Amino acid sequence: MKKSKLLVMLSIIAMIVISGCSTPFTLPSKYNFQNEKIINKNYDQVWSRLVEICIEINMPIEQMDKTNSLIRSKAVLFDNDYKNCDCGISGKGFGWYGRIENVTGYLNAVLTKLDENRTKVKLIFHYGAVYNIYELNFNTNQYYHSKYGKLDCNSTGNLEKLIFNALEY
Numbered sequence: 001m002k003k004s005k006l007l008v009m010l011s012i013i014a015m016i017v018i019s020g021c022s023t024p025f026t027l028p029s030k031y032n033f034q035n036e037k038i039i040n041k042n043y044d045q046v047w048s049r050l051v052e053i054c055i056e057i058n059m060p061i062e063q064m065d066k067t068n069s070l071i072r073s074k075a076v077l078f079d080n081d082y083k084n085c086d087c088g089i090s091g092k093g094f095g096w097y098g099r100i101e102n103v104t105g106y107l108n109a110v111l112t113k114l115d116e117n118r119t120k121v122k123l124i125f126h127y128g129a130v131y132n133i134y135e136l137n138f139n140t141n142q143y144y145h146s147k148y149g150k151l152d153c154n155s156t157g158n159l160e161k162l163i164f165n166a167l168e169y
Contacts (some may be wrong), residue, residue, distance in 0.1 A: 024098040025131050025151070028086035033157025036122040037164045043113040046167060048123060050109055053166050057159075059107055071109040078103045078127070085127035087153035095136040096146070102130045103153065121167060123160045127153035 019085050047066060054061055054073060065073040078084060085105060090098040092094040112120040133147040 005122070006124055018099040021097040024091045024133055024147075024149075025088045025100060026033075026091070028151075028154045030109040030154055031086070032154050033155070033160060034164070035124060035155075035157070035160050035168075036120065038114065039116060039119050039121055039164075039167050041119060041121045042117055043111065043169075047111060049167055050096070050111070050121070050163075053163055054107070056166075062106075069111040069113075071107070071111075075104045075106040078105050084159040085153040085155050087127070087129040087151050088131075095138065096132055096133055097143075098133050099127050100131050100151065103127065105153075123163060123165070125155045125159060127155060129153055 041049075048069060051061070051064070054071065059073040059076060061071060062074040063070065065071075085103065087100045087103060090100050092098065107126055108124040108126070110122040110124075112122075114120055129151045131149050131151055132145055134143040135146040136143050
C-alpha cells in the first residue's frame with residue numbers, strides 16, 4: 001500500500017514538472033493558398049475596386065502608387081475572429097500561462113497590366129503578434145506579466161480569397 005501511494009505521489013510530481021516545462025506557444029501552421037490571380041478586367045477598374053475594398057474592410061492605405069502598381073496599407077489591429085492568420089497556440093504550464101495578443105497585419109498589393117482586359121493582382125499580407133507570459137505569484141495568488149516576445153504569423157488565405165472574389169464582381 002505504501003509503495004502505491006509513493007508511486008502516485010511521484011507520478012503527480014513528475015506531471016507537475018513536465019507541465020511546468022511546457023513551451024509558451026506552438027508555431028503557426030503554414031497554409032497553401034492562391035495569393036496571385038488574373039482578373040479579367042482592365043487595370044483601371046481593378047485598381048479602383050482594390051482601393052474601394054481596402055476602404056470597405058477598414059484597411060487604411062499608407063502608400064498608393066499607381067505608376068509603380070503598388071498599394072500598401074498601414075498596419076491594423078485584427079481581432080482575428082475571421083481567421084485571417086495563424087499565430088500558433090498559446091502554451092500553459094504549472095504556475096504560468098501564455099497569451100498571443102495584439103495581432104496586427106498589413107497588405108502589399110502589386111498589380112500588373114497584362115493586356116487591355118486582364119490584370120494580374122498579387123496580395124501579400126504580413127501578420128505579427130506579441131506573446132505574453134503571465135506567471136503566478138504563489139504568495140499573493142495573483143498572475144503578473146513576466147515576459148514577452150514578437151511572433152510572425154502566417155496568412156490562412158481567407159482574406160486573400162475574399163478580396164479576389166470582390167475584385168471579380
